[in-house]
Amino acid sequence: MKEKPTMTFRLGDDFYDKLDRFTKKVLEEGFELFKEEFKNIDGFYEKALKDTSKHKALTFIRTPKHLYLIEALYYQAFEYINREAFNKAEETVIILPDCLALMGDKCKRKRKKLGKICTRCVPNCQINRIMQIADEYNVEGYYSKRALTEQIQKIKKRKPSLAVIGISCILTMASGMRSAKEAGVPSRGVFLNFTGCEHWAGKPFPTETAVERVKAILEEKYGLPDQKP
Ligand code: SF4
Numbered sequence: 001m002k003e004k005p006t007m008t009f010r011l012g013d014d015f016y017d018k019l020d021r022f023t024k025k026v027l028e029e030g031f032e033l034f035k036e037e038f039k040n041i042d043g044f045y046e047k048a049l050k051d052t053s054k055h056k057a058l059t060f061i062r063t064p065k066h067l068y069l070i071e072a073l074y075y076q077a078f079e080y081i082n083r084e085a086f087n088k089a090e091e092t093v094i095i096l097p098d099c100l101a102l103m104g105d106k107c108k109r110k111r112k113k114l115g116k117i118c119t120r121c122v123p124n125c126q127i128n129r130i131m132q133i134a135d136e137y138n139v140e141g142y143y144s145k146r147a148l149t150e151q152i153q154k155i156k157k158r159k160p161s162l163a164v165i166g167i168s169c170i171l172t173m174a175s176g177m178r179s180a181k182e183a184g185v186p187s188r189g190v191f192l193n194f195t196g197c198e199h200w201a202g203k204p205f206p207t208e209t210a211v212e213r214v215k216a217i218l219e220e221k222y223g224l225p226d227q228k229p
Contacts, residue, residue, distance in 0.1 A: 030069040041065040057199035063171055074174035075189055085186035087221045089163035093155055094134055094141035094214070095148070095176070097167055099197035099207045100127050114155050115142030126211055133215050136225035148176060152183035163187065165217055167209050169195050190214050
């Protein structure tokens with residue numbers, strides 16, 4: 001007997017009404033909840049809309065506030081979904097953003113096969129601090145490449161039981177986690193606290209992240225450093 005096909009989902013006539021109500025509610029509550037964190041986005045967005053320069057990231061920075069919230073939600077859903085697999089994977093690698101380097105274009109990062117690495121040139125750089133924590137767990141860190149999926153796939157070839165921690169801004173985190181998913185690798189992430197790269201600032205400045213959160217993710221997975229198997 002032929003098996004009946006199973007449908008993953010099936011939309012009824014009222015689906016769009018329900019989705020409309022749900023989305024409006026989420027956005028309204030989200031904007032209220034994050035009004036302090038997101039207070040500059042509208043102004044930035046309006047300015048970007050009026051920008052007639054040849055700014056190469058114009059489309060990217062012309063992102064309305066709604067999408068910041070949705071990207072943050074997407075990230076949080078990934079966090080829920082990935083957590084168990086992330087903790088089960090034997091090895092972890094941290095994927096780092098350029099803009100977190102304190103020395104900016106004077107950063108002394110070094111090219112390696114799997115990506116560039118921090119050479120610990122200044123003690124107060126957050127990447128240096130993150131890598132010192134990572135050292136306690138034998139965890140490597142690489143600067144993110146444009147072809148992120150390929151980069152993660154390459155790392156996975158060397159470390160078949162792999163999970164990654166990505167550090168990234170709100171608008172690029174979820175896409176990075178999707179790239180990791182494409183590479184078959186569970187990911188978790190920590191956001192940058194603000195943006196500062198050339199996409200957002202005429203004169204780029206170093207960003208910051210919650211270093212303690214990176215530490216907490218590693219501790220959750222491996223225990224305290226001296227407990228790591
Ligand atoms: S400490 Fe590392 S990441 Fe920071 S500026 Fe130096 S080489 Fe670059």
